[in-house]
Each structure stands twice: as structure tokens, then as C-alpha cells.
Amino acid sequence: MSNERLVVAIDGPAGSGKSSVSKEVARRLDIAFLDTGAMYRAVTFAALESGLDLNDQSAVADAVRAAQIDLTVTPDGQTVVVNGRDVTREIREPRVSESVSAVSTNLEVRANLVARQRAAIVAAGRIVAEGRDITTVVAPDAEARILLTAREEVRLARRGLQLNNSQSAEALAKQVSDRDKKDSSVVNFTEAAPGVELVDSSDLNFEQTVQAVIASVESQAGHL
Numbered sequence: 001m002s003n004e005r006l007v008v009a010i011d012g013p014a015g016s017g018k019s020s021v022s023k024e025v026a027r028r029l030d031i032a033f034l035d036t037g038a039m040y041r042a043v044t045f046a047a048l049e050s051g052l053d054l055n056d057q058s059a060v061a062d063a064v065r066a067a068q069i070d071l072t073v074t075p076d077g078q079t080v081v082v083n084g085r086d087v088t089r090e091i092r093e094p095r096v097s098e099s100v101s102a103v104s105t106n107l108e109v110r111a112n113l114v115a116r117q118r119a120a121i122v123a124a125g126r127i128v129a130e131g132r133d134i135t136t137v138v139a140p141d142a143e144a145r146i147l148l149t150a151r152e153e154v155r156l157a158r159r160g161l162q163l164n165n166s167q168s169a170e171a172l173a174k175q176v177s178d179r180d181k182k183d184s185s186v187v188n189f190t191e192a193a194p195g196v197e198l199v200d201s202s203d204l205n206f207e208q209t210v211q212a213v214i215a216s217v218e219s220q221a222g223h224l
Contacts, residue, residue: 006031006126006224008217009134009142015155017201017209018148022130023073024210025217029224032124033073036117036131036138041091042069042082043113044103048095054102061108069116114138135196143221146213147192150202 008025012018019035026033043064044054052059070081080088090096103109110133117138121127129138135145150158192198197216201209218224 004126004223005143006217006221007121007139007142008128008144008146008221009139010128010130010146010148010213011132011135011196012130012148013132013155015158016148016150017158017206018130020206021148021201021209021213022128023078024206025213026073026128028210028214029126029128029217032127033078034117034120034124034127034129035071035073035078036113036129036134038071038078038080038091039069039113039116040104040109041096041100042071042080042087043067043109044096044100045087045091046082047103048099054099057106057108060103060106061112064103064106064109065112136193144217145193145196145220146199146216147196148199148201148209148213150200154202 006029008022008029008031010018010022010025019037023033023035046067047054047060047063050063052063054060068083070079072079072081078088079086080091114133114137117129117131117134121129121139129142131138135142135147139145197220199209199212199216201212204212214224
């Protein structure tokens with residue numbers, strides 16, 4: 001395995017498949033993986049557990065700065081620990097999904113998590129990092145930058161399967177649409193920035209999407 005730096009930045013809207021695809025790409029390339037969306041969900045969970053008013057941006061930012069977040073990825077999946085508590089399942093619950101945009105659009109929170117994400121990327125050296133602002137804010141100098149997207153109806157269907165909850169189709173559609181709309185007010189993850197390659201997975205299955213992303217990484221980075 002090469003020791004050369006290889007940072008793969010992958011952005012995309014909810015339900016685009018970026019988390020599962022990014023994790024599999026990292027596994028196949030035998031490099032680290034960073035799910036920044038899980039970080040935002042983790043600090044949202046911490047704020048909710050503290051009983052904070054999420055509209056109190058200063059208090060939420062203070063809570064986030066104090067929060068200890070540990071993400072561990074194994075062949076069996078990802079584990080998310082907040083302040084010593086395993087919240088892997090809880091951060092996917094509707095109450096977190098419904099609240100995460102209120103936290104992720106808090107500019108002080110974003111600044112804190114971006115700093116943590118950059119530190120994790122530098123420490124790893126060879127890593128796939130996925131989220132909404134990795135290609136443009138967190139790692140604009142990444143060796144490979146990809147925007148992974150899909151048509152809205154495809155994304156909604158995938159999101160429903162991923163969350164595996166009892167929400168109605170209408171509630172799920174509103175939740176995903178609202179989150180994308182709110183998050184897009186602070187970062188553009190719907191259009192590829194200059195130098196970012198677009199991979200549309202609408203008509204691709206999981207394996208084809210993984211192969212398309214790996215091909216894009218190889219063409220951009222020139223090495224794996």
C-alpha cells in the first residue's frame with residue numbers, strides 16, 4: 001500500500017448514497033473513513049440531551065465545543081460515542097434528524113467541527129471524508145473531489161430504507177427536503193464546484209456506484 005497522501009472528499013445531498021458508498025470505497029482502498037454527517041448528528045444529540053434551546057446558538061456552540069466525539073469504523077460498521085456514551089443508533093432517530101439542521105447551520109458549530117474534521121484528515125493522511133462541504137471547505141486541496149448525487153425520488157427511497165423508521169412517506173420527504181434546503185443556506189452541495197467531479201448514481205446500483213467513485217479517484221489522484 002502506498003504511503004502517499006490520498007484524501008478523497010465526497011459531498012452530496014441526503015439519500016445520495018454517499019455514506020455507504022464512501023465507507024465501501026475506503027474499505028476497498030484500505031484507508032481511513034470519516035462520516036462528518038455523523039459528527040453533526042452526534043453533537044445535535046448532545047444538545048438535545050442537555051435540554052438546550054437549539055435556537056440559542058451561543059449555548060449550542062458552547063455545548064459542541066465541550067462535547068467529546070469518537071467515531072470508530074470497523075468491518076461491522078460505524079460506532080459513534082458522545083461523551084463516553086454509544087449513540088450509534090440514537091443519532092438516526094427522527095428527533096435527531098428533525099433537529100440536525102438547526103445545529104449544522106450554526107456557524108460557530110460548523111467552525112468547530114470543520115477544525116476537528118481537518119485535524120482528523122491530517123492525522124490520517126489517507127482517508128475518505130464525506131459530508132456536504134468537504135470538497136469546498138474542509139478539504140478543498142484533496143487529491144480527489146467528488147459530488148455524489150441522484151434524482152430526488154431515488155434519494156427519498158434510499159433514505160427511507162437507510163433510516164428504517166416508521167415515518168410516513170410524506171413526513172420523510174418533508175424532512176429530507178427541509179434539511180437539504182436549510183443546509184444549502186450555508187453550503188452548496190447540489191452543484192459541483194470547479195474541479196469537483198460529478199457522479200450521478202440515479203441509475204446505478206451500489207456496486208456500480210462504488211466502481212464509478214473509485215474510477216474517479218484514480219483519474220483525479222493518479223495513484224491509489
